Structure formats: structure tokens, C-alpha cells
Amino acid sequence: MIVRLLLFISLLGGTPMLSAQPTISSAGIVNAASYAYPGMPNGPIAEGSIFTLFGNGVGPAQIQFASSFPLPTTLGGTSVSVTVNGSTLQCPLLYSSAKQVAAILPSAIPIGTGTARVTYNGATSNTSPITVVKSSPGLFTVNQQGAGQGAVQDGGGGENSAFYSFAPGQQVVIWGTGLGPIGGSDAAPPPSGNLPSVLVTASVGAQQANVIYAGRSQNAGEDQINVVIPSGVSGCFVPVSVTVANPDGSNPVTSNWVSIAVAASGKLCSDQLLTNEGLQNLQNGGVWRVGVIELVRSFTQTSWPGSPTLTSTSDTAIGMFSKYDGTLATNGDFGRFDLSDGGCYVVEVNGSSAGRLRTINLDAGPVINLNGPNGPKQLTKSFQVYTADLGDISDIFGTKGPLYLDPGTYALDNGSGGADVQGFRMNITVASPFTWTNMNSINNVSRNQPLPITWTGGDPNATVLIEGTTVLDSNGHSVSFFCQARDSAGSLTVPASILRQLPPSGNLGTDSVPIPGGSLMVETTTSSAGSAPGMDVLTGTATSGYNKTVVWQ
Numbered sequence: 001m002i003v004r005l006l007l008f009i010s011l012l013g014g015t016p017m018l019s020a021q022p023t024i025s026s027a028g029i030v031n032a033a034s035y036a037y038p039g040m041p042n043g044p045i046a047e048g049s050i051f052t053l054f055g056n057g058v059g060p061a062q063i064q065f066a067s068s069f070p071l072p073t074t075l076g077g078t079s080v081s082v083t084v085n086g087s088t089l090q091c092p093l094l095y096s097s098a099k100q101v102a103a104i105l106p107s108a109i110p111i112g113t114g115t116a117r118v119t120y121n122g123a124t125s126n127t128s129p130i131t132v133v134k135s136s137p138g139l140f141t142v143n144q145q146g147a148g149q150g151a152v153q154d155g156g157g158g159e160n161s162a163f164y165s166f167a168p169g170q171q172v173v174i175w176g177t178g179l180g181p182i183g184g185s186d187a188a189p190p191p192s193g194n195l196p197s198v199l200v201t202a203s204v205g206a207q208q209a210n211v212i213y214a215g216r217s218q219n220a221g222e223d224q225i226n227v228v229i230p231s232g233v234s235g236c237f238v239p240v241s242v243t244v245a246n247p248d249g250s251n252p253v254t255s256n257w258v259s260i261a262v263a264a265s266g267k268l269c270s271d272q273l274l275t276n277e278g279l280q281n282l283q284n285g286g287v288w289r290v291g292v293i294e295l296v297r298s299f300t301q302t303s304w305p306g307s308p309t310l311t312s313t314s315d316t317a318i319g320m321f322s323k324y325d326g327t328l329a330t331n332g333d334f335g336r337f338d339l340s341d342g343g344c345y346v347v348e349v350n351g352s353s354a355g356r357l358r359t360i361n362l363d364a365g366p367v368i369n370l371n372g373p374n375g376p377k378q379l380t381k382s383f384q385v386y387t388a389d390l391g392d393i394s395d396i397f398g399t400k401g402p403l404y405l406d407p408g409t410y411a412l413d414n415g416s417g418g419a420d421v422q423g424f425r426m427n428i429t430v431a432s433p434f435t436w437t438n439m440n441s442i443n444n445v446s447r448n449q450p451l452p453i454t455w456t457g458g459d460p461n462a463t464v465l466i467e468g469t470t471v472l473d474s475n476g477h478s479v480s481f482f483c484q485a486r487d488s489a490g491s492l493t494v495p496a497s498i499l500r501q502l503p504p505s506g507n508l509g510t511d512s513v514p515i516p517g518g519s520l521m522v523e524t525t526t527s528s529a530g531s532a533p534g535m536d537v538l539t540g541t542a543t544s545g546y547n548k549t550v551v552w553q
Helices: 277-283
Strands: 025-031 048-054 076-085 087-090 093-096 102-106 112-120 127-135 171-177 200-203 207-216 223-228 237-246 256-262 287-300 312-325 345-352 359-361 367-372 375-382 385-394 397-399 408-414 425-430 434-436 450-456 463-471 477-486 489-496 516-529 535-551
Touching: 025 112, 025 127, 048 375, 076 102, 076 127, 093 535, 102 516, 171 237, 200 223, 237 345, 277 287, 312 375, 367 385, 425 516, 425 535, 450 463, 450 516, 463 489, 477 489
Parallel strands: 287 535
Antiparallel strands: 025 048, 048 102, 076 087, 076 112, 093 102, 112 127, 171 223, 200 207, 200 237, 207 223, 237 256, 287 312, 312 359, 312 385, 345 477, 367 375, 367 408, 375 385, 385 397, 408 425, 434 450, 450 489, 463 477, 463 516, 516 535
16 A cells, blocks of 8 residues: 555545536645645645645545555546646546545646646546645544544654653654655655655644654555654644745745644643543443533623724623543544643644534533522523523613622532433532733734733633634534633743644625624633533533624735
8 A cells, every 4th residue: 555545535424426527625625634725825735735625525435545656646536637827737636536535746746836636537527726736745644534543653652642752852754745755756765854845843832843754655655754752742633734834934834733642641631621540431332421511701802994883791601511532532623722831732724524523412401500609590401401591781782680690609409400411419619800901902913923921810720712713604613722821920922933824714794794803812711620420521511701803914
């Protein structure tokens, strides 16, 4: 087998649609590892990289694989051509099927914007836009969706997971594609050695990792990045990314962010969500039961061009009780990372939930009772999620009710419990609110300069989370960065290297009524541990946050 096909093949569910004329889907050409949306900064396709083409009738009903070198340019009746700046080249193919084709963009293709076509059994498809760049890295993931547990191995080929963690100081192999072009044919066995004319860096747990090797593997189009895990890194969901730039550091492009499990000793990791005991239970076929109850005060400031600034403050409560199977430890796509103070990471959302964890919500009873300084309230159940509107003051809708979450201690219980979660009692402490001190001065943000965030007050031991988001369209395509600090620090500066991974803000409205597709949030969270019969983890959190619209430039 000449390629790591398990890393390249995505889920091919559904009945193949056969058509006299093949069609390429909208935004249907993506990096085969990251699946980055074409509008993302890492969405273009790199010379010499593996890309995936999605469509209908683009290949045979039964998937066909390339089996030897040189890689063919016609496979199962399918061929793919790319035209850029008047140059048209045929792409070496890795596999072909009715809905999906994997190919290598020739290293010799010019850089620029162009089009791609697929031909199947003599019928040619529509043209699909493609942007070609020198480097645009993507990292493979276990779920083959570009997010979650990274496809990372040790020197013996052992696959990383929470059941098989790596250790600080250990050299590991990160698999990806898109580091850059090679000399010679991409259809032939690739050359060994570090790729010339590129500077490759790696981030592991918000620290720079020593890169030992960055070049092609033994498989065409596939890159391997050998790094040493930095000291002081640990957790079941440690963030990892790779950045490729010119030798002088210019034009940096960062990959999708994936997670790995790291433990100082032993093969089972541990963090706030998972424990060694819990992992042993999952490894033996058991489940992990987690309950989270959140009390949230949110201040929102919305400002659109040509419209007055609108504000609202709301108090809400939400509770969720869930159980997970072993995919929690092997998939890693839990929508979170273990982030150290001062660290950041970036998440791309492509509008699909494919590859997510298998989650089952649990019944904790009909209501959750809440009692605090301002009297009793209840969280009521809807689709096994418990929620309560605890008051809202808004410029738009007026006051729905006085705010509820004043500082103090809040007692929660679920009475006699429900079918899955027995009766419990716990307390959550709401601290005095903090103030985002430079909130009003942040409106139009340059993504090429560091962004300082300052605050004062609140619980000094609370965690501060900073989130910036660009929403590209109404189909769920967005990019967000997350940075973490202690409340006692009083400030955090978001690096330009993180901001550049966000696309510029788009317009989600119309020309006459523009709506910026950008936001910035700063919130503090204090956690309280609880316990409930039958639950492995029960956590209560008190969150106070600010959210405003911004323009990412």
C-alpha cells in the first residue's frame, strides 16, 4: 500500500449518485487532512499536497485505489485536471469513488487562482475554483474530519490516544500534508529529507516544540513532522498545530489544530475531565458520566454600521448530564483543549457534526432547584437539557425581569433525582463581577498586530477565557480563537500569530444593512466540584462575560 489510506479516506455514507455528467460540489475541493473551508486562511491548496474533491458521479460506485508507483492520472475512469495561469496539469490520483476523489496537486502547478475539473468515463464536470499556494499545512485526525484527536505516532508506530499517552521529551511523528512542493514528479516515490525553502515550526500545549524533521514521508503527498514534546505539557487534549513560512519567517500559514494526550508517566492521561480511574473504566468497555451546571451573566454590546449601539444583560442557567463511551479517549473531538494560562488555540467549524463524540444525555429528574440571595428558581428540562431564564435587561426588548445572579452562594438540588442521576445537592459561589476595562476601545482590530485585553476585579482565582470569532457565512463556517489566563493577571495579549488565523470579517447582512461577522468575548469562570450518585464528574460553574461585535481587519 503506497499511501496511509486510513488517513485519507473519509466516510462515504449514502447511496452513490450516478450521473451522465459528474458535478463538483460547491466549495468541494479541500485539504485532505484539515478539510479547511476555502475561505479560511489555510483553505488554499498547496503545491504537492493531497486534496479531496467532493461531488456526485465523479467516480465509480465501487471505490478504486492506486496500488503502485507511478501513481496514475486516470483511476476507475476518473481523471482530475487543474488550470492556473494558463497552465493545465493532470493530477496523480490516490483513490476514486462516486462522491469523493483524492488526488495530489502537482508541485509544478503555478501559484494563483484557477479552476479544477473532473472527468469520469468521458464526461466532464463543471469547473470548481481553486487557489494554489506554496504551503498550506493540514494535519490528519483519527476521525478523518480535520478536528479532534490528531494522527500522531511514536517511533514504533503506536497511535496516540488517552489510552496511549506520550511523554514530555519524547520524539513523535505528526502526519499531515501541504508543507510545500517537491522537485520532480509527485507520482513517483517522494524524496527524503527536510523540504527546502520552507520554515516549519510546531506548537504543542502552547509551547514551541523542537522540530527534528519536516518533509515527505515514504508516501506520495504525505508529510511527516517529527517533534519533541516540550517539558511541562500534560493533559488528555493538548493542542497541537504546525506553521509553515518562508525561510525568513514571512507568509506564515498555520494548520488546523488537533489534540494529543500527554502524561508525565504511564500511558493513561489525566485532566479536569478525565482521570486514570475513568480511563481504565472506558478501556474496559464502561462509560464516563459527566454533569455540568452553569450560572451565567452575560453583557452583550452590538454595534452595526449606521445603527446605534445596543446592549443587553442577561442571567441564565443551564445543566447537562451526559455519558460517553470510549470514543472520548480515542476520538478527542470533544470541542475542547487542555489550555495552560497564557496559551491560545484556534478552532475551525465547517458546519458539520460528522466525527463528533457519541454522547447520550441523562435524565436527572423533572427540574433542578436553584436557591440564592434573590430567592428560589427552577431549571426545567427540555430534551434532557435543563435551562432557566433568570432575568434580562435589554435595549431592544426592554426589561423581562430583574437580574438574579448577584454575588453569593447558590444551592442546587434535583430532589429525588431521575432515571439516570440520583438526588444530589451542591453549591455554586458567584463572585463579584469583573470589568473588561478596554472593551470600548476595541472595535476595528488589525489581525497583524497583537491585541491586548485588560480587566479588573472579580475572583482572582477565576479562569479568564478570551474568544474571538469570524463567521464567514450563514452555513455554519466560522473560525474562533481561544486564550486563557488567571483573573489575577489583569491582562493578556493575543499574539498576532493567533489573530492571523482568523479570516477578515465578512458581511452577514446586505449592502444597505451590513452586519459584521465578527465578535470578541471576555469571560471569567469559577468552578465548584460536586458529587452525585452514579456520576463520575459533577461540576458547577459561575461565569460572568462580555461579548461585543468587532471588525477583524
